[in-house]
Amino acid sequence: MRLEQLFQQIDHFMKGGSIWESRGVISTLLEIIAIFSRNDLKSEILKEVDRHSTVLNKMASNDKIDHAKLQTVLSKLATIGDELYATPGKIGSSLMENELFKCISQRSAIPGGTCAFDLPAYHYWLQLDVAQRKRDMEHWMQPFAAIRTAIDLLLNFIRQSATPTEELGMSGFFQKTLDHSLPFQLLRVGLQRSHPYFAEISGGKHRFTIRFMQSNDDGRATQCKGDVGFLLTCCLL
Numbered sequence: 175m176r177l178e179q180l181f182q183q184i185d186h187f188m189k190g191g192s193i194w195e196s197r198g199v200i201s202t203l204l205e206i207i208a209i210f211s212r213n214d215l216k217s218e219i220l221k222e223v224d225r226h227s228t229v230l231n232k233m234a235s236n237d238k239i240d241h242a243k244l245q246t247v248l249s250k251l252a253t254i255g256d257e258l259y260a261t262p263g264k265i266g267s268s269l270m271e272n273e274l275f276k277c278i279s280q281r282s283a284i285p286g287g288t289c290a291f292d293l294p295a296y297h298y299w300l301q302l303d304v305a306q307r308k309r310d311m312e313h314w315m316q317p318f319a320a321i322r323t324a325i326d327l328l329l330n331f332i333r334q335s336a337t338p339t340e341e342l343g344m345s346g347f348f349q350k351t352l353d354h355s356l357p358f359q360l361l362r363v364g365l366q367r368s369h370p371y372f373a374e375i376s377g378g379k380h381r382f383t384i385r386f387m388q389s390n391d392d393g394r395a396t397q398c399k400g401d402v403g404f405l406l407t408c409c410l411l
Contacts, residue, residue, distance in 0.1 A: 181322050184315065203315065204278065206318065210265045214264070216258055216261065219324050220259065222328050227255070251327070257320040258320055261317075277293055332409045333362065333409060335411040336407050336409050338405040339406050345399055346402055349384075350382060354379050358410050359410060361375055361377075362406070364407070365404050371387060371402060
């Protein structure tokens with residue numbers, strides 16, 4: 175989900191053509207590279223692709239299933255799996271062999287370290303034509319295309335795997351016990367935009383709690399005192 179957010183940030187910055195938006199793309203891309211450098215996410219995603227394929231194949235015997243749609247989804251999973259298996263090494267590692275990216279990465283650890291006088295090569299690139307910068311950025315993002323497609327597809331499966339239920343948080347508090355034999359993957363809380371609250375979720379294998387918090391003028395958040403109606407989705411696939 176962190177990667178999903180970072181990819182969405184890149185989409186936002188890519189829509190613009192200013193130097194600051196190009197900086198936003200590069201900064202976000204460095205965060206993505208940092209995540210991949212610390213974790214073997216390719217293996218984790220491949221495991222999830224295989225698991226989802228197994229689960230969906232078991233559904234094929236259900237007469238109520240849209241078999242044409244199911245086969246389309248299974249084909250997408252197979253294609254993504256093949257692309258990831260064919261990708262050598264860690265995702266994005268080749269990008270860090272780029273000298274410009276190496277320099278930007280090293281200087282990014284310093285507050286304000288990517289100023290023009292620190293990184294003249296970066297400053298030069300930022301002055302290039304917008305079309306050239308966009309071509310470069312699209313090229314640099316290409317190594318992440320397959321795994322992004324996999325993440326989007328898997329998260330969509332999980333989010334759509336259950337039907338929301340209407341719940342009530344009494345005095346801003348809600349707790350529910352989980353069936354620990356079921357591997358729940360995600361909790362989703364839906365609030366009306368008009369509600370001046372946000373949800374803090376904590377829990378473990380057996381139960382979870384939701385506290386509906388309200389921000390004060392001093393920036394501190396306190397649990398609201400009224401009852402809060404919300405939608406709850408316990409996602410399981």
